[in-house]
Amino acid sequence: MTFLSERSKHAQNAIEVEDIVAEELVKEGRKVVSLNRGDPAKYLPTPKYIVDSYKKALDDGKTGYSKAEGLNELAVAIAGRYKRMHGLNLKREDIICTAGVSEALEFMNSAMVSSGDSAILFKPYYPPYMSHLRLNDGNVVLERYNESDGWNVHIDELRHSLSYLKKSNRLKKVKYMLMTNPNNPTGTVLRRKVLEEIVDLANEYGLFLISDEIYDEIVYNGARFTSVSELAEGMPHAILNGLAKDYDATGFRLGYMIVPEDDKRSLELKKKMVDYARVRISLNTPSQWAAVEAINNVKEHNRWVKSYVKEIEKRMNYAVDLLEENPYLQVVRPNGAYYIFPKIDLKLLGFKSDMQFVDTLLRKTGVQIVWGSAFGEPSHLRLVGLAPKEILEYALNRLNNFCRKNARN
Amino acid sequence: MTFLSERSKHAQNAIEVEDIVAEELVKEGRKVVSLNRGDPAKYLPTPKYIVDSYKKALDDGKTGYSKAEGLNELAVAIAGRYKRMHGLNLKREDIICTAGVSEALEFMNSAMVSSGDSAILFKPYYPPYMSHLRLNDGNVVLERYNESDGWNVHIDELRHSLSYLKKSNRLKKVKYMLMTNPNNPTGTVLRRKVLEEIVDLANEYGLFLISDEIYDEIVYNGARFTSVSELAEGMPHAILNGLAKDYDATGFRLGYMIVPEDDKRSLELKKKMVDYARVRISLNTPSQWAAVEAINNVKEHNRWVKSYVKEIEKRMNYAVDLLEENPYLQVVRPNGAYYIFPKIDLKLLGFKSDMQFVDTLLRKTGVQIVWGSAFGEPSHLRLVGLAPKEILEYALNRLNNFCRKNARN
Numbered sequence: 001m002t003f004l005s006e007r008s009k010h011a012q013n014a015i016e017v018e019d020i021v022a023e024e025l026v027k028e029g030r031k032v033v034s035l036n037r038g039d040p041a042k043y044l045p046t047p048k049y050i051v052d053s054y055k056k057a058l059d060d061g062k063t064g065y066s067k068a069e070g071l072n073e074l075a076v077a078i079a080g081r082y083k084r085m086h087g088l089n090l091k092r093e094d095i096i097c098t099a100g101v102s103e104a105l106e107f108m109n110s111a112m113v114s115s116g117d118s119a120i121l122f123k124p125y126y127p128p129y130m131s132h133l134r135l136n137d138g139n140v141v142l143e144r145y146n147e148s149d150g151w152n153v154h155i156d157e158l159r160h161s162l163s164y165l166k167k168s169n170r171l172k173k174v175k176y177m178l179m180t181n182p183n184n185p186t187g188t189v190l191r192r193k194v195l196e197e198i199v200d201l202a203n204e205y206g207l208f209l210i211s212d213e214i215y216d217e218i219v220y221n222g223a224r225f226t227s228v229s230e231l232a233e234g235m236p237h238a239i240l241n242g243l244a245k246d247y248d249a250t251g252f253r254l255g256y257m258i259v260p261e262d263d264k265r266s267l268e269l270k271k272k273m274v275d276y277a278r279v280r281i282s283l284n285t286p287s288q289w290a291a292v293e294a295i296n297n298v299k300e301h302n303r304w305v306k307s308y309v310k311e312i313e314k315r316m317n318y319a320v321d322l323l324e325e326n327p328y329l330q331v332v333r334p335n336g337a338y339y340i341f342p343k344i345d346l347k348l349l350g351f352k353s354d355m356q357f358v359d360t361l362l363r364k365t366g367v368q369i370v371w372g373s374a375f376g377e378p379s380h381l382r383l384v385g386l387a388p389k390e391i392l393e394y395a396l397n398r399l400n401n402f403c404r405k406n407a408r409n
Numbered sequence: 410m411t412f413l414s415e416r417s418k419h420a421q422n423a424i425e426v427e428d429i430v431a432e433e434l435v436k437e438g439r440k441v442v443s444l445n446r447g448d449p450a451k452y453l454p455t456p457k458y459i460v461d462s463y464k465k466a467l468d469d470g471k472t473g474y475s476k477a478e479g480l481n482e483l484a485v486a487i488a489g490r491y492k493r494m495h496g497l498n499l500k501r502e503d504i505i506c507t508a509g510v511s512e513a514l515e516f517m518n519s520a521m522v523s524s525g526d527s528a529i530l531f532k533p534y535y536p537p538y539m540s541h542l543r544l545n546d547g548n549v550v551l552e553r554y555n556e557s558d559g560w561n562v563h564i565d566e567l568r569h570s571l572s573y574l575k576k577s578n579r580l581k582k583v584k585y586m587l588m589t590n591p592n593n594p595t596g597t598v599l600r601r602k603v604l605e606e607i608v609d610l611a612n613e614y615g616l617f618l619i620s621d622e623i624y625d626e627i628v629y630n631g632a633r634f635t636s637v638s639e640l641a642e643g644m645p646h647a648i649l650n651g652l653a654k655d656y657d658a659t660g661f662r663l664g665y666m667i668v669p670e671d672d673k674r675s676l677e678l679k680k681k682m683v684d685y686a687r688v689r690i691s692l693n694t695p696s697q698w699a700a701v702e703a704i705n706n707v708k709e710h711n712r713w714v715k716s717y718v719k720e721i722e723k724r725m726n727y728a729v730d731l732l733e734e735n736p737y738l739q740v741v742r743p744n745g746a747y748y749i750f751p752k753i754d755l756k757l758l759g760f761k762s763d764m765q766f767v768d769t770l771l772r773k774t775g776v777q778i779v780w781g782s783a784f785g786e787p788s789h790l791r792l793v794g795l796a797p798k799e800i801l802e803y804a805l806n807r808l809n810n811f812c813r814k815n816a817r818n
Contacts, residue, residue: 013687041473064450102689251694278422280511285660
């Protein structure tokens with residue numbers, strides 16, 4: 001008998017796997033630059049008005065438990081945000097607050113996925129999507145974002161797949177289709193036209209559509225973001241979001257799921273999410289009060305987020321420019337979030353895998369990034385472009401030189 | 410095909426089920442007194458030195474992600490606490506920080522329990538123990554705390570059960586034995602002698618022993634607490650604990666698991682818990698820094714905790730005194746935690762179930778408590794004795810009068 005459960009092997013997240021190596025190097029006195037975690041608060045301070053309201057909540061004694069599915073006041077704030085930005089009329093019951101999008105993924109997979117069920121993910125995918133699906137004995141149907149079309153969704157391919165799933169009688173086992181927009185790890189913002197077609201297909205095939213829109217305000221280089229919530233009226237869908245990225249508050253661990261419709265599946269899901277929330281009693285309370293102010297103070301937020309996104313745009317473009325000097329990489333320039341996901345010519349560089357490349361890079365140069373195969377896309381790398389120019393310059397030059405040195409030509 | 414998974418029915422926690430009724434009553438202008446949640450911060454403010462260090466962390470910009478398994482500084486603080494209080498020498502790898510004990514339960518059950526496996530729980534049990542076990546397809550072997558012996562463990566009964574499990578070849582399916590000390594919902598502090606015998610039995614039968622000691626400093630009426638960690642040296646075990654109760658910081662959502670030994674099972678478990686932590690990226694960061702100070706500032710803590718526990722002792726004894734005036738209840742006086750778990754004579758009062766009693770009580774009197782069957786013990790009630798004297802007096806007199814009015818004699 002093995003002690004650990006079979007499912008537990010799916011509990012893994014490659015994004016932090018090399019942190020141990022990085023810690024060791026630092027202990028040896030080496031300089032390490034970590035571009036592995038998408039943590040804006042590491043370099044760009046969380047807005048003062050949010051921090052102040054967090055402190056006020058603490059002063060006001062908001063240190064006890066709060067309602068399991070989130071403060072009513074926070075639900076009102078979130079409803080206000082979706083009214084302002086997307087014209088939605090959300091009710092309290094449509095909103096479930098969670099410890100980051102992570103917990104929403106945990107709850108919804110446990111609630112929806114039985115052994116033998118499946119879900120449609122698009123690769124490259126954010127690794128915890130796969131973990132939570134697999135931890136609940138789900139199978140994956142892997143669609144893809146199309147690298148040659150800027151990582152957009154190839155609609156004909158998707159239509160073909162869905163039609164095939166239906167014909168082969170496997171569609172009824174599909175519990176949801178989950179997409180990320182703006183995307184992690186590619187930084188792509190899906191075109192409105194493409195989104196409309198995805199929504200139409202989901203509707204045609206009766207799929208429960210889930211859109212992870214945690215980076216919805218971090219959009220630049222002229223791109224425009226469209227929320228699935230604007231397009232999916234009348235069909236079952238859910239939106240995942242949170243405070244981490246748009247409000248630069250990663251360390252608050254505050255996410256939410258909205259389920260705007262009242263069809264049978266939507267009703268069952270949102271009711272059950274509350275049950276899951278009750279099992280873990282409460283979220284961190286003072287951070288929820290900070291979130292209420294973060295969202296409701298639209299004036300402060302809008303002023304701040306403009307400069308925040310401008311700064312990210314500048315850093316990202318600078319990083320991409322540097323990576324484009326590297327002949328062994330092929331980069332799609334992102335226009336959302338803060339990830340860069342270049343393709344790498346491993347053969348030419350003499351590496352067997354992107355994992356081996358990343359590990360060697362870290363040990364030789366002190367630059368920490370993530371391997372693409374963690375996202376279901378081998379021969380790729382994920383870099384976070386949030387660091388200030390000098391740090392990006394230092395790290396990416398080391399990466400570029402490392403490639404040049406290893407090149408077999 | 411049902412939309413929700415079969416397992417999802419186990420996601421439930423009766424402690425908060427009546428909150429909706431309570432909310433409705435309040436909306437109607439009725440006065441509600443809720444004695445259902447064990448939330449000290451509702452009535453007794455979180456110590457100022459902890460709140461101040463939380464605010465300082467925010468001022469210092471500690472708002473980004475932190476190490477998935479918890480800050481190294483927090484692990485050092487926790488190790489220091491266990492060194493001081495129980496003479497343990499814990500390593501960083503022995504400590505995994507979690508979003509409350511709730512998340513530790515989630516991780517450990519997902520990591521340890523496969524379909525067909527089981528775990529030994531004692532009834533009455535804290536409801537999430539059962540939820541997490543069942544959510545992972547585990548079966549329960551229910552032992553019991555003995556009401557007629559002040560809810561202590563009846564060692565001969567336990568020995569008999571274990572021997573039977575072994576003979577019937579079911580012992581090898583038992584992944585862990587989990588106990589709570591001091592207990593929720595009974596408020597019992599297990600006697601050292603009893604604990605020693607439990608540990609011996611666990612050792613004899615090769616069980617992985619888990620002790621939830623979240624109330625370890627909330628002990629009174631002359632009782633003394635013994636940690637399993639003092640007795641279980643050399644055998645696989647884990648301790649669950651956190652900031653919520655001893656530091657009056659329920660709304661921080663900060664728990665931890667310690668796994669002191671390095672046998673094969675312990676090593677596998679603690680390593681896998683880190684993997685689970687990585688899937689959800691990070692805990693709330695500023696609250697962890699508050700926790701570092703909360704634990705390390707022993708002088709402030711000791712001064713405060715003394716008066717905190719004295720106050721709880723006073724309130725609890727006052728509540729028990731009032732309940733003892735009720736001839737339809739039978740109360741075991743607690744000496745730890747802040748729950749009272751009286752037996753109720755439902756037949757004499759004309760109720761079919763404790764659930765019906767609790768629901769009717771709330772609707773008629775505005776007093777909210779929890780039914781015992783949620784803890785696996787029908788014909789019991791759980792009340793929280795944390796409110797100030799006036800509130801307890803108001804609520805418990807209403808409860809007593811409600812019983813008198815309904816009595817069939």
